[in-house]
Amino acid sequence: MAFASGFCIMTVEMLGARILSPYFGGSLSVWGSIITIFMLALALGYLWGGKLSARKPSAITFAGFFIGAAVFSIPIIVFSDAIMEPIFMALEDPRYGSLFAAIFLFFIPTSILGMISPYAVRLMVQNEAHSGQMAGLLYFISTLGSAAGTLGTSFYFVLWFEVNQILWGAIFTLLLAGLVILAAHYFGKDKRAAHAEAVNCA
Amino acid sequence: MPRQSIVRKSMLFVSAISALLSSVPAGVVAAETIHEERSKYRDITVTEVGNRRCLLFNVHRGDRNQTCVLVNDKQRLVFDYTRMSFAGLLLNDRPESILVIGLGGGSIPLTFADLFPDARIDVVEIDEAVVSVAEEFFFFEETENMAVYVDDGRPFIKRAGIRREKYDYIVLDAFSGDYIPEHMLTREFLDEVRNIMRPESVLVANTFSTSRLYDHESVTYQRAFGEFFNFKLPTTGNRIIITQLEPLPPRAQLVEKAQSFAGRLEKYGVPILEYPSRLSTRVDWDMSRRQLTDQYAPANLLRGK
Numbered sequence: 001m002a003f004a005s006g007f008c009i010m011t012v013e014m015l016g017a018r019i020l021s022p023y024f025g026g027s028l029s030v031w032g033s034i035i036t037i038f039m040l041a042l043a044l045g046y047l048w049g050g051k052l053s054a055r056k057p058s059a060i061t062f063a064g065f066f067i068g069a070a071v072f073s074i075p076i077i078v079f080s081d082a083i084m085e086p087i088f089m090a091l092e093d094p095r096y097g098s099l100f101a102a103i104f105l106f107f108i109p110t111s112i113l114g115m116i117s118p119y120a121v122r123l124m125v126q127n128e129a130h131s132g133q134m135a136g137l138l139y140f141i142s143t144l145g146s147a148a149g150t151l152g153t154s155f156y157f158v159l160w161f162e163v164n165q166i167l168w169g170a171i172f173t174l175l176l177a178g179l180v181i182l183a184a185h186y187f188g189k190d191k192r193a194a195h196a197e198a199v200n201c202a
Numbered sequence: 203m204p205r206q207s208i209v210r211k212s213m214l215f216v217s218a219i220s221a222l223l224s225s226v227p228a229g230v231v232a233a234e235t236i237h238e239e240r241s242k243y244r245d246i247t248v249t250e251v252g253n254r255r256c257l258l259f260n261v262h263r264g265d266r267n268q269t270c271v272l273v274n275d276k277q278r279l280v281f282d283y284t285r286m287s288f289a290g291l292l293l294n295d296r297p298e299s300i301l302v303i304g305l306g307g308g309s310i311p312l313t314f315a316d317l318f319p320d321a322r323i324d325v326v327e328i329d330e331a332v333v334s335v336a337e338e339f340f341f342f343e344e345t346e347n348m349a350v351y352v353d354d355g356r357p358f359i360k361r362a363g364i365r366r367e368k369y370d371y372i373v374l375d376a377f378s379g380d381y382i383p384e385h386m387l388t389r390e391f392l393d394e395v396r397n398i399m400r401p402e403s404v405l406v407a408n409t410f411s412t413s414r415l416y417d418h419e420s421v422t423y424q425r426a427f428g429e430f431f432n433f434k435l436p437t438t439g440n441r442i443i444i445t446q447l448e449p450l451p452p453r454a455q456l457v458e459k460a461q462s463f464a465g466r467l468e469k470y471g472v473p474i475l476e477y478p479s480r481l482s483t484r485v486d487w488d489m490s491r492r493q494l495t496d497q498y499a500p501a502n503l504l505r506g507k
Contacts, residue, residue: 018384018385018496018499021356021383021384021385021496022356022360022385022388022390022391022496023357023360024354024357025328025353025354025355025356025357025385026354026356026378026383026384026385027242027328027354028242028243088357088360088361089364092361094353094354094357097357155503158498158499158500158503159500159503159504161498162495162497162498163496163497163498164497
């Protein structure tokens with residue numbers, strides 16, 4: 001799951017420049033805007049994810065991050081022109097234009113994706129002694145996912161698919177991840193309940 | 203060490219170019235780097251061999267994007283593709299407003315300013331450093347009628363379209379890194395260019411005739427404009443696309459225009475009389491290739507193929 005979230009973050013980030021360039025061009029500042037907004041969104045996501053994990057952490061909330069990120073990514077496809085056009089008209093300077101466009105398009109889904117890693121640490125850590133190891137493992141997996149998402153998108157996906165098809169792929173992946181977590185949670189609960197029953201009977 | 207190797211490679215590069223294109227014998231006069239500038243986008247080097255002064259981008263990567271000027275004959279255009287950019291005059295010989303995307307050393311806008319002193323000329327260049335180098339070393343200067351905008355070509359054209367501005371002559375000559383930026387190769391971009399054209403306006407686009415991208419680009423221009431003139435010369439790898447919104451004129455009319463213009467273009471070294479027979483509407487690309495769009499424009503990947 002951490003792999004999937006890392007993968008999707010970088011896939012969307014790599015496509016970000018493509019999405020903004022028809023309005024704001026391909027200057028260095030457009031890349032600067034995108035990377036800045038992704039970093040800020042992730043930073044706040046880490047903070048909020050960590051905070052949320054301190055209060056009754058549950059697999060349902062965890063699944064909610066994936067589903068929420070998927071839902072809030074849909075405007076990148078459906079409303080991108082409606083979002084970028086007024087910004088393009090209002091701001092002559094492409095630096096600030098691209099910065100605001102990146103905020104409106106990418107900030108919410110990216111910050112939700114940022115919540116996943118700290119929350120996952122909380123769910124997986126069994127005891128204090130292993131907490132660092134677990135955090136390390138999670139960062140390892142999610143960053144590996146980011147690397148794969150970057151490479152896959154920039155080397156292959158843009159050659160095989162249209163931008164929106166790739167975005168739908170990422171959204172579908174996030175939804176699927178959320179549903180798998182929910183399924184595992186309820187299925188696991190049944191098993192635990194059955195196990196408890198069996199113990200009682202004995 | 204890197205600095206030195208840049209200089210050495212540039213000397214090799216320039217002497218290779220001069221051996222190919224100039225009457226100045228290579229090796230007799232060494233290329234001298236007279237200016238180096240680091241910009242947001244690339245390293246800019248200005249070299250001089252004899253009286254040939256050149257602007258080179260990313261010398262260490264061996265890119266071919268460059269422009270030259272003869273210091274003792276500033277008006278003469280040194281490269282085929284700059285001369286070819288004036289073939290659009292065969293379609294529209296009295297442009298009152300001219301748009302040039304991509305400044306380089308400024309030889310195209312300077313020639314236009316000289317040819318049509320009353321025309322309004324807008325030049326769009328994304329890199330401020332290129333503007334200052336063109337002014338300092340390539341005799342470029344803004345005038346009352348000629349203005350440079352430091353901006354990306356695509357938003358500039360989109361905005362001009364929204365303001366309902368029209369240009370009579372448009373030259374697309376924007377290159378970054380290896381080739382034309384992807385967002386200026388797409389169907390949506392060409393539709394935005396159409397928006398700033400009148401029926402009789404002419405569009406001249408400088409492209410390369412190598413790589414698989416040639417097919418995709420040709421298909422995209424064909425879908426946007428219908429028939430266009432494909433202008434190639436055996437001496438260069440550049441392919442110039444020339445088109446307009448109204449139907450293309452017949453060959454006889456091109457020949458007639460060329461004859462009336464030949465005298466005026468002589469001092470720039472533009473052999474306009476040779477051009478009409480080179481303007482072809484024959485399809486020499488794979489028409490089954492996919493057109494490039496904002497959704498699908500993996501230009502850098504296709505170029506590698």
